[in-house]
Amino acid sequence: MLDTTAFFLIGxxxxxxxxxxxxxxNGAPKDLxxxxxxxxxxxxxxxxxxxxxxxxxxAAWGSESETAAVIAHIQTFRSILRDMITGLAQxxxxxATAIHAINAELQNKNSAVxxxxxxxxxxxxxxxxxxxxxxxxxxxxxxxxxxxxxxDLTYLKKxxxxxxxxxxxxTTKNHSRRWCSMAGCxxxxxxxxxxxxxxEKAKKL
Numbered sequence: 001m002l003d004t005t006a007f008f009l010i011g012x013x014x015x016x017x018x019x020x021x022x023x024x025x026n027g028a029p030k031d032l033x034x035x036x037x038x039x040x041x042x043x044x045x046x047x048x049x050x051x052x053x054x055x056x057x058x059a060a061w062g063s064e065s066e067t068a069a070v071i072a073h074i075q076t077f078r079s080i081l082r083d084m085i086t087g088l089a090q091x092x093x094x095x096a097t098a099i100h101a102i103n104a105e106l107q108n109k110n111s112a113v114x115x116x117x118x119x120x121x122x123x124x125x126x127x128x129x130x131x132x133x134x135x136x137x138x139x140x141x142x143x144x145x146x147x148x149x150x151x152d153l154t155y156l157k158k159x160x161x162x163x164x165x166x167x168x169x170x171t172t173k174n175h176s177r178r179w180c181s182m183a184g185c186x187x188x189x190x191x192x193x194x195x196x197x198x199x200e201k202a203k204k205l
Contacts (some may be wrong), residue, residue: 004045006032010180012169013151014143017046019082020166022181031075036067036109036133039074043136055128061133077101077137081144085167089156094148102148105141108134111139129156161185 021042029037033039040054049057061067090183092146110130116123130136147153147169156172159180166180179186 001039002041002044002051002058004051006038007042008166008180009032009044009046010166010168012171013147014046014048014154015081015140015147016085016167016169017141018042018140021078022165024151024165026162033074033078034071036061036071039133039136040089041072048136050141057076057130057133060131067133073134074137077105078142078168078174081140084144085156086158088153089158089167102141102144105134105137106145108141109138121148144191159185 008020008023009017011020021162023032025031029079033042037058040049040058044051045047080098080101084094088094090150096193110128114124115125128135128139148155150171155175157168157170157177158164159166159168159182160178164185166179167178168180170177
């Protein structure tokens, strides 16, 4: 069974959620995409694949020696996107290597568009046929392309917790979001601020 609960889907953009599969846990770096099973689980968690399809693909994908090269490619693409998003959050320009990598993955897109009538009108649906692990990078690359072409890049932010390495696209009304999540880093910051105020009060007594 694939574990789809291990991921931090707080980025408000698929490519941002993809780079957030690298985290810091107990002060040490941790990679949440160390295997193709974990990559398929992430794809299911983000609705790129449904769970049943993800489990079938994991069973069909190649030997450990073959998948090691694919995982290395996935992690390399993630590293390129992380560098790009980190730079954008700091106001830097996009490097040509990032554009080249995104375009390369877009070439592996294997999908078609369908129109479906709904009660309120019509929906445009993308039907993708994923037979190889690398094809799952295409929707991530498309999300990164949409971010560059249509997003407001000033809304890309890193969590303000210095020990956290998660990023997000700030879709809040006033674009004042500061933390990866209020339940995580936001809550820890509030607790730390509370104890700091208590210490300052104690010094004045």
